[in-house]
Amino acid sequence: MNIQVDNPVLEVHDLTVSYDKKPVLWDVDFTIPYGNLVGIIGPNGAGKSTLIKAIMNLVPKGSGYVKLYNDTLDNVRHKVSYVPQRESVDWDFPTSVLDVVLMGRYGKSSLLSRISKKDKEIAYESLKRVNMLDFANRQISQLSGGQQQRTFLARALAQEADIYLMDEPFAGVDAATERSIVDLLLEMRKDGKTIIVVHHDLQSAIDYFDWTLLLNTRLVASGPTEKVFTTELLQETYGGKLTLLSKIGDLMKEKQFPVRENK
Amino acid sequence: MSDFWIILTGCLAAVSCGLLGCFLILRKMAMIGDAISHAVLPGIVMAFLFSGSLDSVPMLIGAATFGILTTYLIETFNKKGGLQKDASIGITFTWLFAIGVILISLYADDVHIDQDCVLFGEIAYVALEPLISFFPGIGAPNTVWVLGIVMLLIIAMIVVGYKGLYLTTFDPSFAASIGVSTVMWHYLLMSAVSVTTVVSFESVGAILVVALLIAPAATAYLLTDQLPKMLVIAALVGVISSIGGYYLAVWLDASVAAAIATVLGIEFTLVFLFAPQNGVLLKRFKQ
Amino acid sequence: MWLMDQIVDFFSFQDVNIRYVALGTVLLGASSALVGCFTFLRKKALVGDTIAHSILPGICLSFMIFETKDPLILLLGAMVSGWLSVYIVDYISANSKIKPDTAIGLTLSVFFGVGVLLLTHIQHSGNAAQSGLDKFLFGKAASLVQNDVITFGIVSVLLIGTIILFFKQFSLISFDVHFAKTIGLPVRAFEVILSSITVLAVAIGIQTVGVVLMAAMLITPAAAARFWTDKLKVMIVIAAIIGAISGLFGAFISFTAPSMPTGPWIVVVLSLIAIGSMLIAPKNGAISKIRKQKNNQRKILEDNIIKLLYKLGEKENDFFINRSITTLKSYREIPTNNFLKGLNILKKKNQVALVNDLWVLTEEGKTAGMRIVKIHRLWELYLTTYLRIAPDHVHEDAETIEHIITPEMELKLEHLLNFPEKDPHNVNIPYKNEKNNNE
Numbered sequence: 001m002n003i004q005v006d007n008p009v010l011e012v013h014d015l016t017v018s019y020d021k022k023p024v025l026w027d028v029d030f031t032i033p034y035g036n037l038v039g040i041i042g043p044n045g046a047g048k049s050t051l052i053k054a055i056m057n058l059v060p061k062g063s064g065y066v067k068l069y070n071d072t073l074d075n076v077r078h079k080v081s082y083v084p085q086r087e088s089v090d091w092d093f094p095t096s097v098l099d100v101v102l103m104g105r106y107g108k109s110s111l112l113s114r115i116s117k118k119d120k121e122i123a124y125e126s127l128k129r130v131n132m133l134d135f136a137n138r139q140i141s142q143l144s145g146g147q148q149q150r151t152f153l154a155r156a157l158a159q160e161a162d163i164y165l166m167d168e169p170f171a172g173v174d175a176a177t178e179r180s181i182v183d184l185l186l187e188m189r190k191d192g193k194t195i196i197v198v199h200h201d202l203q204s205a206i207d208y209f210d211w212t213l214l215l216n217t218r219l220v221a222s223g224p225t226e227k228v229f230t231t232e233l234l235q236e237t238y239g240g241k242l243t244l245l246s247k248i249g250d251l252m253k254e255k256q257f258p259v260r261e262n263k
Numbered sequence: 264m265s266d267f268w269i270i271l272t273g274c275l276a277a278v279s280c281g282l283l284g285c286f287l288i289l290r291k292m293a294m295i296g297d298a299i300s301h302a303v304l305p306g307i308v309m310a311f312l313f314s315g316s317l318d319s320v321p322m323l324i325g326a327a328t329f330g331i332l333t334t335y336l337i338e339t340f341n342k343k344g345g346l347q348k349d350a351s352i353g354i355t356f357t358w359l360f361a362i363g364v365i366l367i368s369l370y371a372d373d374v375h376i377d378q379d380c381v382l383f384g385e386i387a388y389v390a391l392e393p394l395i396s397f398f399p400g401i402g403a404p405n406t407v408w409v410l411g412i413v414m415l416l417i418i419a420m421i422v423v424g425y426k427g428l429y430l431t432t433f434d435p436s437f438a439a440s441i442g443v444s445t446v447m448w449h450y451l452l453m454s455a456v457s458v459t460t461v462v463s464f465e466s467v468g469a470i471l472v473v474a475l476l477i478a479p480a481a482t483a484y485l486l487t488d489q490l491p492k493m494l495v496i497a498a499l500v501g502v503i504s505s506i507g508g509y510y511l512a513v514w515l516d517a518s519v520a521a522a523i524a525t526v527l528g529i530e531f532t533l534v535f536l537f538a539p540q541n542g543v544l545l546k547r548f549k550q
Numbered sequence: 551m552w553l554m555d556q557i558v559d560f561f562s563f564q565d566v567n568i569r570y571v572a573l574g575t576v577l578l579g580a581s582s583a584l585v586g587c588f589t590f591l592r593k594k595a596l597v598g599d600t601i602a603h604s605i606l607p608g609i610c611l612s613f614m615i616f617e618t619k620d621p622l623i624l625l626l627g628a629m630v631s632g633w634l635s636v637y638i639v640d641y642i643s644a645n646s647k648i649k650p651d652t653a654i655g656l657t658l659s660v661f662f663g664v665g666v667l668l669l670t671h672i673q674h675s676g677n678a679a680q681s682g683l684d685k686f687l688f689g690k691a692a693s694l695v696q697n698d699v700i701t702f703g704i705v706s707v708l709l710i711g712t713i714i715l716f717f718k719q720f721s722l723i724s725f726d727v728h729f730a731k732t733i734g735l736p737v738r739a740f741e742v743i744l745s746s747i748t749v750l751a752v753a754i755g756i757q758t759v760g761v762v763l764m765a766a767m768l769i770t771p772a773a774a775a776r777f778w779t780d781k782l783k784v785m786i787v788i789a790a791i792i793g794a795i796s797g798l799f800g801a802f803i804s805f806t807a808p809s810m811p812t813g814p815w816i817v818v819v820l821s822l823i824a825i826g827s828m829l830i831a832p833k834n835g836a837i838s839k840i841r842k843q844k845n846n847q848r849k850i851l852e853d854n855i856i857k858l859l860y861k862l863g864e865k866e867n868d869f870f871i872n873r874s875i876t877t878l879k880s881y882r883e884i885p886t887n888n889f890l891k892g893l894n895i896l897k898k899k900n901q902v903a904l905v906n907d908l909w910v911l912t913e914e915g916k917t918a919g920m921r922i923v924k925i926h927r928l929w930e931l932y933l934t935t936y937l938r939i940a941p942d943h944v945h946e947d948a949e950t951i952e953h954i955i956t957p958e959m960e961l962k963l964e965h966l967l968n969f970p971e972k973d974p975h976n977v978n979i980p981y982k983n984e985k986n987n988n989e
Contacts, residue, residue, distance in 0.1 A: 026937060027937065058436060084440075095429075095433065095488075095490055103430055103434070107441035111430070111443065112424070139489070218937040248954065252954060256846065260946065292651070340828065349595035350773045353765050357766035357817050361766070365815065470659075474660060481656050485646060517668075520666070531660070
C-alpha cells in the first residue's frame, strides 16, 4: 500500500541511505500531500530518524533524491523547519529559553547581523503559542523534558516555515504536554502547514495522524492512517527485519560495495 | 615597571585564551585545544627556519597552518581512518610535537638546550624561550602589541560571529538544517586557537597555555548559566590568576607561568566546591 | 658505508651501554604498549597524557617531604599524584556539569603547573640535594645504566605479570563494564589495579620520552595493533611488538646520533607504524578498502557485459552471433577501453571468444549471463513482493544487487519466491534447464 499523491509537498524517490556502507534505508519511495499531519512509525532501528536526516541533507544518500515543493532543499530552506531529537543537544549549555527560540530566526537574515526587534516579537509570540512565555528567561538546564520539547517547538514556530520535520517530539514527555503539543500541531495543520513527525507509539498514532508511513528499513506502507493501519501491514512492520535483505546489507559492507553501480 | 609588563602580557594572553576556551569546552573539544597547542611546534620551527627570523608574523602563519593541519588530521584519522576520537587526537599531536622537537635538534644548533628544558619534557618551547622570550624594556612593546592585537581580533571575532559560534556550538544539526556550514565555523575557531596559543607561548610558555584555555572557562561554566556572562567571567578569572600568579611566583621564587596555573587551579577548586548553584560542598549542605 | 657500519655495530650489542639502552627501551616500549591497550579499549586514551603531566608534583613533594632522591620514594610520590589525578578527573565529571574532556585538560594542566611551581621553587632554593632530581625524571635514554635497566626490567615483569594474571577481568571491564557489574565482578577494584599499573608504566616511561610524548607510548601501539586484529590477545601481542621495535629503533638513533633526542624518534616510528596500519591493514585499512572497490568495479563491468550479450541473445533468439565492439557499444554505453578490458577478462574466463575481431558468447558465457539475468529478475520480484516497491522502481536497485548475490542467496531467493516464472515486468525468468528446476 503506497498511495501516491499528485501534487506532493514532499517527494522521496528511491532513497537508499547507508551507515558505514551497510544500507539502513532501502529504496524508500513515497509522496506526501500538502497540509497533513504525518506520522512515521516503525520499530527501533527502523531508520526513521535517518529518513528525516536524509531529507534534510544531514546524511549522504546512496541513491535517489528528495524534492520539497518540487524543488531541492537548498532552494526552499526558508520553508522548512527541522526539529532534532532532544538528546542531540546538551541541556547544560548556558543559555536561556528565549535565546534558543531566537535561533529560529537566524535563517531569516545574515548570521552577522544583530537580532532585530521583529525577531524578538516573533520569538515571544512563538513562546506564547507553546505556553512557555513565562519561561523566556529561564535557563534551559532548569527545564523539564516537556518544557525542553516545547522550547524546541517554539524555535520551530519562530522559523515561520511551511513544512515541519520533527524527530521524536513526544519522547520522554508527560501526557499533558503531549496532548498540548498535538493540539498545537493540529492548529498548525489548520493553517495549512505540513507536519511530519517521527513517532514511537502505535496507539496514539491512530489518533494523531492523517497520513502514516510505516517504516522498517524499507517502506512498508504510505497512505491515510485508517487505510494503512491494517493487521497485516503492522505485522510486517513490526515483525522483525527481512533476513535476506539484512544479509545482503552485511555483504555490501564487507565488500565495500556501492549502493548504485555508477557511484 | 617590568612587573607591570609581565603581568600585562599574562592578562592579555589570559583574556584571549579564556574567551576561546569557553567555546572549546562547550563543544567538548578541550583536548583538541590541548593538542593544537602542542602540534603547532613544527610550524613555529619551520617558520623560524624559512624566515630566518623570530618575527611574529611568519610564526603565526606557521602556527595557523599547523593548527589547521592538526584539525584536519584528527578529523581524517577519525572519520576516514576509522580511529577512535581520543586516539586520533593523541596520535596526531604527539607525532607532530615529536617532529617539532626533532627539527629543533637538527637545525637549531645554536639554541641552547639546558637541563631546564629537558626537565619540563617540553624541550622545544623552553629551548625557544631564550630566543623569543620576553625581555622587559627591550622586547616589551613588540610582544605586548602582538598580544593586544590578537586579543582585540579575538574579541571582534566573538562579537561579530557570536550568532554563528553560538548556533554551531549548541546545535550543529539545527545549524546544518538552516544551511550554516558547521565545518567552516569549526576551522575558524581552531585557527583562532592556533594563533592564540602561539602568541601566548611567547609570553607565558607552553605549560600555561593549555591551563589558560581550559581552566578559566571551566570555572566560569560553574558560575553562570548564561554564555555572555561566562565569557566575561572567564576573562576575569584569567586576569586575576595572572596577577595573583605573578606575586605567588615572586614569593616562592618560582616560575611565573607555573604559578599562574596553580592559582587557576585554586580558583577552580574553590568554585567547584562553593559555587552558589553548582558547588559540590554547598549541594551537600543543602541536603 | 657508514650507515651499515652503524647498524652492524649496534646490533652486535657488543658495547655494554648499547645493550642496556636497547634492553631498556624495548622493555619500556613493550610494557607501555601492553598497558596502553586497555586504556585504548576503554576509550580513555588520553589518561596516559593526564598521568604523565600529573606525576610531577608528587615527585617534588616526595623530595621536599622526605628530603631524599631515593628513586623508590620519588616513585611513590609519582604514583600518588598520578593516581590522584585519575581520581580527580572522574570525580569532577561525575559531580558537576563539567564534561570528561574538560576535566582531563583541566587536571593535567593544573597538576603540571603545580609540579613546575614546586620544581622551580626547589631549584631556586639552592638545596644542594636537588641536583640530579631532574635526571631521575627526564634522563635521556642514551644514558641509561645498569640500575635503570634493572628497574625497567622489574617493572615490566610486574606489569606483564599483572596483565596475565588479571587478563580476563581487565578484558571484561574494557569491553562491557555493565555486564561485569551484573555478574558481581568487583569492577572498582580492578579499575584501581588497572589505573595503578598505568601510572606505574607512565612514571617509568617518562624517563625516556618526556612528559608530552608519553601518551604516545600508551596509545599509538594499541591503535596500530587494532587495525590488524579483532582478537584482544592477538592485539596486545602485536602492540607489544610494535612498542618494542619502536623502542629499539629509538635506541639505534640515539646510538648513531647522540645529540638527537630519543623520545621523539620513538614516537615518530610509532606514529608511522600506526598511520601505515591505518592504510594497509587487510580488513580495516584504507588501502584494502580501495582494493575492494576496484574489485567491485571490475565485477560490475564483467557482469554487465556478459549480461548484455545474454539479453541480446534472448532478443534475437540466437545467443551466438558475432558482433564488433562498435555494435556492442551501440547497445550499452561503456567507454571503449573499459569495454575491451572487460571483454578480455571474460575471454580469459572462456565466457566469450574473439573471432576475426568480432566478439561472441560461449556456452559458459551463456550460462554465466543467464545466471545474472535470472538473479536480476528474481531480485526485482523480491523487491516488489517483500519490500512492496512499485515495479517501475526496482530496476536500478537490481542492476546493482545482481552483482553481489551469492549462489547461496540465489537458492534462498528461489525458495522464498517459490520458483517464479515471471518477473514484475512479466518477462521470463530463465532457469538452467528448460523446466523450472534449479541446478
